[in-house]
Amino acid sequence: MTNNSTLLHPPTGSNEGLSGSVLVASLQDVYKRLGKVEALNGLSLNLFAGELLALLGPNGSGKTTTLSLLLGRRKPDKGTVRLYGLNPCLPLARQQIGSTPQDSLFPDTLKVTEVVNLVRAHFPSPLPTEEILQRFGLTSLENRQTGGLSGGQRRKLSLALAFAGNPRVVFLDEPTAGLDVEARHELWGVIRTYITSGGTVLLTTHYLEEVEALASRIAIIHRGRIINEGSVEAIKAHVGLKCLRLTTERQPELPGVVRSELKQGIYHLYTRDADASVRSLIQQNIDFSGLEVLPTSLEEAFLHMTGAVE
Numbered sequence: 583m584t585n586n587s588t589l590l591h592p593p594t595g596s597n598e599g600l601s602g603s604v605l606v607a608s609l610q611d612v613y614k615r616l617g618k619v620e621a622l623n624g625l626s627l628n629l630f631a632g633e634l635l636a637l638l639g640p641n642g643s644g645k646t647t648t649l650s651l652l653l654g655r656r657k658p659d660k661g662t663v664r665l666y667g668l669n670p671c672l673p674l675a676r677q678q679i680g681s682t683p684q685d686s687l688f689p690d691t692l693k694v695t696e697v698v699n700l701v702r703a704h705f706p707s708p709l710p711t712e713e714i715l716q717r718f719g720l721t722s723l724e725n726r727q728t729g730g731l732s733g734g735q736r737r738k739l740s741l742a743l744a745f746a747g748n749p750r751v752v753f754l755d756e757p758t759a760g761l762d763v764e765a766r767h768e769l770w771g772v773i774r775t776y777i778t779s780g781g782t783v784l785l786t787t788h789y790l791e792e793v794e795a796l797a798s799r800i801a802i803i804h805r806g807r808i809i810n811e812g813s814v815e816a817i818k819a820h821v822g823l824k825c826l827r828l829t830t831e832r833q834p835e836l837p838g839v840v841r842s843e844l845k846q847g848i849y850h851l852y853t854r855d856a857d858a859s860v861r862s863l864i865q866q867n868i869d870f871s872g873l874e875v876l877p878t879s880l881e882e883a884f885l886h887m888t889g890a891v892e
């Protein structure tokens with residue numbers, strides 16, 4: 583994959599919202615039952631033009647179900663889902679969006695170029711085939727039948743298809759799962775270029791490093807509803823934890839500490855009041871070394887938030 587060719591140019595939107603932000607997609611108080619599971623439980627979420635919104639949540643929290651409603655693959659039991667003001671089940675709404683196919687299943691005997699062109703044919707102003715192949719590192723595989731692709735190559739083709747139609751918005755469900763580190767960073771470049779040129783992205787991921795690298799906003803989903811949303815910094819600040827790292831013989835009992843871990847002989851103590859924790863450490867005359875006071879990572883913030891509502 584490469585990000586140094588011509589920019590992707592999604593057509594500009596016209597759904598101006600009250601605040602001046604263009605509303606691309608929205609779910610309002612959505613419920614969806616799958617079998618015996620209430621997969622979505624009153625979920626509300628907005629996606630605005632030009633942003634990269636990361637939907638983060640533990641396994642089974644409802645991320646894929648949310649995307650499937652936005653893609654018109656499923657209908658809500660209750661509540662409203664809109665894509666550019668339209669029902670996502672309408673072909674006109676779906677022409678605006680790109681997504682990776684479910685399970686990356688391609689007809690085995692079709693060549694890579696043929697699959698790309700099949701998807702391009704469904705969009706009014708797709709990107710040139712050569713550009714898509716080049717951007718996703720598929721040029722040397724253009725005549726390969728998809729049945730002969732490796733897992734990582736199939737994944738790249740799947741991602742290429744999400745962007746092939748030059749859509750206004752792209753929905754990506756765990757886009758870098760199964761990609762090696764190099765391919766993952768290359769995809770990040772493609773996504774950044776797409777955003778810079780006016781595109782909008784909603785992605786789900788388990789890689790918090792990916793969120794910190796790309797997202798302009800985060801929504802945390804837990805048990806089928808959004809429990810928090812904001813910028814990466816706002817999410818971290820909301821949790822307001824600091825991490826004390828230190829080596830001691832036994833885990834100390836300190837005020838403010840809400841969670842602790844022992845990693846490779848070093849205690850990680852997550853505290854709401856680092857000053858009080860450190861003062862107590864010294865007052866208790868605890869023998870320690872290598873003390874560090876660090877801001878929490880997004881991963882720690884996320885674990886705390888979802889843990890807090892168990």
Ligand SMILES: Nc1ncnc2c1ncn2[C@@H]1O[C@H](COP(=O)(O)OP(=O)(O)OP(=O)(O)O)[C@@H](O)[C@H]1O
Pocket residue numbers: 616617618619620621639640641642643644645646647648
């Ligand atoms: N076809 C189905 N039939 C019954 N239950 C389902 C079905 N699909 C999903 N579920 C359940 O709905 C809930 C939400 O699933 P969903 O796939 O949306 O979660 P997710 O956040 O994407 O999970 P993961 O991170 O593991 O991919 C889970 O409890 C899941 O087991």
